[in-house]
Amino acid sequence: MITEHAMLPVTPGREEEFEAAFAAAKHIIAASPGFGGATLSRCIERPSAYLLLVQWGTVDDHEIGFRGSPAYDEWRAALHHFYDSPASVEHYEVVATA
Numbered sequence: 001m002i003t004e005h006a007m008l009p010v011t012p013g014r015e016e017e018f019e020a021a022f023a024a025a026k027h028i029i030a031a032s033p034g035f036g037g038a039t040l041s042r043c044i045e046r047p048s049a050y051l052l053l054v055q056w057g058t059v060d061d062h063e064i065g066f067r068g069s070p071a072y073d074e075w076r077a078a079l080h081h082f083y084d085s086p087a088s089v090e091h092y093e094v095v096a097t098a
Contacts, residue, residue: 010049029054038055062091
């Protein structure tokens with residue numbers, strides 16, 4: 001299992017609209033092969049900044065499977081117009097727990 005870490009810079013003043021759009025669109029990503037769950041968190045200090053953490057079976061499940069699918073076009077159309085700059089996306093794997 002790997003974790004996609006996406007920093008989503010939502011245009012200030014559009015936070016509630018973005019959250020509603022995410023709630024309506026989350027089924028798109030959830031239906032993707034290799035999807036293992038997701039959380040969307042809002043920054044306390046910068047309320048227009050969001051952190052999306054998505055669990056995937058492999059990086060390829062995200063990069064090739066989801067991003068290479070028609071579902072990604074639907075996801076992008078539903079959410080990306082809320083960003084005031086490109087999202088930052090990286091992948092992580094667990095190396096230790098406490």
